[in-house]
Amino acid sequence: MTTRRLRVLYLLREYPQISQTYIKTELEAVRERYDVRVLTLQPADIAEPKHLPFSVTPKKPQIMAAIAEFKPDLIHTHYMIMAAFTADIAQTAGLPYTLRSHSFDVLETEGARARPEWLGVRDQLRRDDCLGVLCFPFLRPELERFGIQPGKLVDTPPVVAVQRFLDRGPNGRAIMNMGAVRPKKQMQDFVELARLLPDREFNLYALGYQADQLKGYNEGHGGRVNFIPPVSHDAMPAEYKKHEWLVYTAHPDMKSVGWPMAVAEAQASGVGVCLASIRPDLKHYVGEAGYLYTDLQKVKELISGPVPAKMREAGFEQARKSDITSHIHKLTDIWDRVA
Numbered sequence: 001m002t003t004r005r006l007r008v009l010y011l012l013r014e015y016p017q018i019s020q021t022y023i024k025t026e027l028e029a030v031r032e033r034y035d036v037r038v039l040t041l042q043p044a045d046i047a048e049p050k051h052l053p054f055s056v057t058p059k060k061p062q063i064m065a066a067i068a069e070f071k072p073d074l075i076h077t078h079y080m081i082m083a084a085f086t087a088d089i090a091q092t093a094g095l096p097y098t099l100r101s102h103s104f105d106v107l108e109t110e111g112a113r114a115r116p117e118w119l120g121v122r123d124q125l126r127r128d129d130c131l132g133v134l135c136f137p138f139l140r141p142e143l144e145r146f147g148i149q150p151g152k153l154v155d156t157p158p159v160v161a162v163q164r165f166l167d168r169g170p171n172g173r174a175i176m177n178m179g180a181v182r183p184k185k186q187m188q189d190f191v192e193l194a195r196l197l198p199d200r201e202f203n204l205y206a207l208g209y210q211a212d213q214l215k216g217y218n219e220g221h222g223g224r225v226n227f228i229p230p231v232s233h234d235a236m237p238a239e240y241k242k243h244e245w246l247v248y249t250a251h252p253d254m255k256s257v258g259w260p261m262a263v264a265e266a267q268a269s270g271v272g273v274c275l276a277s278i279r280p281d282l283k284h285y286v287g288e289a290g291y292l293y294t295d296l297q298k299v300k301e302l303i304s305g306p307v308p309a310k311m312r313e314a315g316f317e318q319a320r321k322s323d324i325t326s327h328i329h330k331l332t333d334i335w336d337r338v339a
Helices: 021-030 060-070 080-093 116-125 137-146 188-196 211-220 233-240 261-268 282-286 296-303 309-320 329-338
Strands: 007-015 035-043 074-078 097-100 130-135 153-155 174-181 202-209 225-227 243-248 272-276 291-293
Touching: 007 021, 007 060, 007 080, 021 035, 021 233, 021 329, 035 060, 060 080, 074 080, 074 329, 080 097, 080 116, 097 329, 116 130, 130 137, 130 329, 137 153, 153 329, 174 188, 174 211, 174 261, 188 202, 188 211, 188 225, 188 296, 202 211, 211 225, 233 261, 243 261, 243 296, 261 272, 261 309, 272 282, 272 296, 272 309, 282 291, 291 296
Parallel strands: 007 035, 007 074, 074 097, 097 130, 130 153, 174 202, 174 243, 202 225, 243 272, 272 291
Antiparallel strands: none
């Protein structure tokens, strides 16, 4: 007797966004066991070259028509800001749904969650048709205070394809940073650090937003940072191996950078990690396999030399904690209950 594969409709805000590699990684992890259809409200502004087929369906009637044709067993989405829309679609279709929250959608909405529209989101997530909300462990208290039942929250680490990056071979000597160029990332610090170490190569894998302004800042402050054009996720392992250190900057007052996937990817690649120390929970994520900094001068002193062997070795093991193969079951266990 053959068991029918569950059908899962992914309802996403944008796809295939090159900066949203966690969605790509999650899809790759589940597609072998589940029949998946991807609908996105809008296309990506910078697209990941390798992706699943998808349809751009911004309007509810189009989405309902797609549901009638695909006949999914459940709906899955990403981000708290997609909760209300997804709940409306799911309830109209008579389907359950799951949601994976991230960092910005919780950290950057604290003040807004007292507004009526967010209270509506809370009420939707408390309903039985919401089967579960996946969250980073450090955000569980915040979501419980918001009013989501503790039993509905599922603690999970970042979604990282660690096996793709795991490489104990030698690394180059360049210094790297990456991510969306937004104020919370404080990437001017990376430019300043490059000025402090004129004999080292500094590469910034900058993605959109205020990248042009940052390029101007770099040009006006020595032009030491190389801005690397967007690189596909599948090509990134080779990029990490060119580097000795990752310096992941963040604004000390905004405190809204979460648990960057780049940290685990770098650790798996043998790259030393320096991460701005903006919250206590980051120590749990980085473990003994990185350095949390508050002073650029100390970062300069650290990255002037090689990555300590003990730190590098600890990085391989720390990265494994975020490997998608070790925790994808936290999502699929919920799905399988639908069957």
